[in-house]
Amino acid sequence: MKSLYNSCFDNSERIRILQISVGLFVIVCLQWGLTSAKIDLPQKKGNSLMSLISDDTRNVISSSMMDKVESYFHGGVKVDNCSLDDAIEHVMHDGEESHGEENEQAHHEVALTLFNPVLWVNSKIHAQEHHHLVPKRSVELLPWIVAASRASPHNIQSYQIGSYILNRMVGKSQIAIDFLQEGIKNNPASFELEVSLAEIFFNTRKDKERARESFEIALVKCQALGRELSDDEVFVEMKIYFYLGLIAKERGDTNRLRTIFQMALKANPNNTVTYSLTGWLAELESKK
Amino acid sequence: MSIVICQINALIKVSLLELYRRKDIAVVLILGAVLLLPLSFVSPFGLSGAGTYFNEIALVMVWLFSIFIALGVSSRVFPYEFEKRTIYPLLAKPVGRGVVIAGRYLGALTAAVSALCLFYAAYVLLCGFKQGIWFSEALLQAFILHIGLLAVVVAIGMMGSLIMTTSANVTISILVVFAMLLFGASLSALAATQNLVAKTVLNIANAIAPHIEFFDMRQRLVHEWPAVSWLVCAAVMGYAAVYSTVCLFIADFFLKRRRF
Numbered sequence: 001m002k003s004l005y006n007s008c009f010d011n012s013e014r015i016r017i018l019q020i021s022v023g024l025f026v027i028v029c030l031q032w033g034l035t036s037a038k039i040d041l042p043q044k045k046g047n048s049l050m051s052l053i054s055d056d057t058r059n060v061i062s063s064s065m066m067d068k069v070e071s072y073f074h075g076g077v078k079v080d081n082c083s084l085d086d087a088i089e090h091v092m093h094d095g096e097e098s099h100g101e102e103n104e105q106a107h108h109e110v111a112l113t114l115f116n117p118v119l120w121v122n123s124k125i126h127a128q129e130h131h132h133l134v135p136k137r138s139v140e141l142l143p144w145i146v147a148a149s150r151a152s153p154h155n156i157q158s159y160q161i162g163s164y165i166l167n168r169m170v171g172k173s174q175i176a177i178d179f180l181q182e183g184i185k186n187n188p189a190s191f192e193l194e195v196s197l198a199e200i201f202f203n204t205r206k207d208k209e210r211a212r213e214s215f216e217i218a219l220v221k222c223q224a225l226g227r228e229l230s231d232d233e234v235f236v237e238m239k240i241y242f243y244l245g246l247i248a249k250e251r252g253d254t255n256r257l258r259t260i261f262q263m264a265l266k267a268n269p270n271n272t273v274t275y276s277l278t279g280w281l282a283e284l285e286s287k288k
Numbered sequence: 289m290s291i292v293i294c295q296i297n298a299l300i301k302v303s304l305l306e307l308y309r310r311k312d313i314a315v316v317l318i319l320g321a322v323l324l325l326p327l328s329f330v331s332p333f334g335l336s337g338a339g340t341y342f343n344e345i346a347l348v349m350v351w352l353f354s355i356f357i358a359l360g361v362s363s364r365v366f367p368y369e370f371e372k373r374t375i376y377p378l379l380a381k382p383v384g385r386g387v388v389i390a391g392r393y394l395g396a397l398t399a400a401v402s403a404l405c406l407f408y409a410a411y412v413l414l415c416g417f418k419q420g421i422w423f424s425e426a427l428l429q430a431f432i433l434h435i436g437l438l439a440v441v442v443a444i445g446m447m448g449s450l451i452m453t454t455s456a457n458v459t460i461s462i463l464v465v466f467a468m469l470l471f472g473a474s475l476s477a478l479a480a481t482q483n484l485v486a487k488t489v490l491n492i493a494n495a496i497a498p499h500i501e502f503f504d505m506r507q508r509l510v511h512e513w514p515a516v517s518w519l520v521c522a523a524v525m526g527y528a529a530v531y532s533t534v535c536l537f538i539a540d541f542f543l544k545r546r547r548f
Contacts (some may be wrong), residue, residue, distance in 0.1 A: 032450075051463050061403070072511075075511045076507040076510060076513075077507075116476055118475075118476060118499060119476055120471075120475075121502050121520065121523065121524060122473045124516055124517065124520040125502060125505065126473065126499075126501075127508060127511070127513045140337075140339070141339045141342045142338055143330060143332050143333070145486060172335070175333045175335075179333070
């Protein structure tokens with residue numbers, strides 16, 4: 001065996017094999033140490049080093065795909081002061097497609113003020129103003145939405161925006177529902193996706209019962225989080241109270257409306273939703 | 289004068305033959321087809337009509353492949369001649385070193401542009417069938433500016449091949465070209481926010497580095513923005529001509545200094 005080993009490898013190869021073996025040993029030790037250590041790590045217990053690295057990479061790729069969606073929506077221009085959500089709302093409600101000529105004007109002024117030929121050429125070659133994609137062309141955003149959700153199935157934003165585009169801009173509510181259900185399957189703890197699904201049932205399908213079921217599930221998931229919610233999450237939480245309150249009002253269910261109102265009051269007493277719930281509750285109680 | 293033209297013409301023919309003999313173009317065309325054909329059949333959620341993504345990816349490939357072909361052709365011309373010693377019989381003839389530089393440059397540029405024509409033909413065919421748009425003014429401008437880009441890239445590659453080794457030249461050229469493509473437009477703004485030393489360095493880089501982003505019409509083409517003014521196109525092509533000439537003068541200087 002030893003003579004076979006000696007005949008197969010010369011000295012430099014033996015050293016290389018030794019180096020690789022030591023390297024592999026160190027990696028295995030590190031991996032074992034990290035997974036068995038009794039310390040608070042930022043990642044979930046049981047996650048392997050490789051899955052952590054690959055998950056982070058996938059999240060970065062997925063986020064860049066969503067940046068692409070934003071860029072496509074603005075005609076290939078990166079815009080800092082016009083978020084995708086706001087812009088979609090803007091187009092859907094006002095039908096307005098273009099703004100931001102002031103950016104181009106400012107760019108030209110800077111180029112002329114500084115007498116900078118590089119800035120001048122760049123401002124001419126690359127479009128500076130942005131326009132919004134018209135709803136009938138919104139199908140152009142879908143390949144990047146699919147790519148973002150495939151790159152990272154935990155990118156909740158890709159499911160939210162994708163379902164919104166499919167439902168509101170393309171007019172395919174069933175595909176939007178299927179896409180959201182896929183998102184919920186991949187992110188069972190996300191109450192935001194349940195809310196998006198419930199909104200489609202409520203606003204598009206006019207299926208109040210299915211909407212109520214989904215809002216109730218969203219409320220349970222939201223309460224199960226057991227941590228302080230971010231501003232965005234509070235906004236979604238207040239949406240749940242709003243819709244559940246509205247459904248309870250339409251059904252004349254005073255007790256449920258009162259419960260919802262108390263939860264909203266506890267979550268955010270100065271929110272407009274809480275004020276609306278107060279009014280609805282007073283309305284229902286006065287009818288009694 | 290006619291002798292010089294004949295000499296340059298002969299050098300161009302040799303460069304063209306060399307490019308097609310090495311089959312680089314066939315490789316990148318096959319690679320492009322392998323990557324793009326499956327993409328062309330993608331229909332997200334079963335909905336048809338999305339073509340912008342395909343247009344963008346195809347253009348990115350045209351850009352990448354054309355830059356690699358241009359750098360590959362230009363950076364190998366002189367090192368190959370020195371290695372094979374074919375430069376000696378060439379210089380032994382009554383051909384000036386300036387003519388050799390000009391002939392080799394035009395040869396490499398013609399080869400790169402011929403490859404570019406193939407890439408654009410494939411791009412127009414694919415996007416025409418996918419989106420139904422066969423020609424636009426912006427497409428013509430993009431193609432012309434792309435030729436300007438190749439003129440600069442080939443000149444940089446050729447200049448570098450006379451100053452450093454082939455691998456160092458290719459690496460540095462690729463880094464410079466892609467760095468300027470990505471960050472060239474924001475160098476001025478970046479310089480304005482830095483301290484004096486960094487500001488000076490960035491301003492020098494802004495002044496001497498090739499502004500590859502000038503030639504980048506992809507955004508206008510992909511997102512169907514209107515074409516730019518032809519005056520701006522002429523200005524950019526003028527920049528390409530001046531930049532390439534300066535690079536070739538530097539290359540000529542180093543070739544003349546070279547001891548064989």
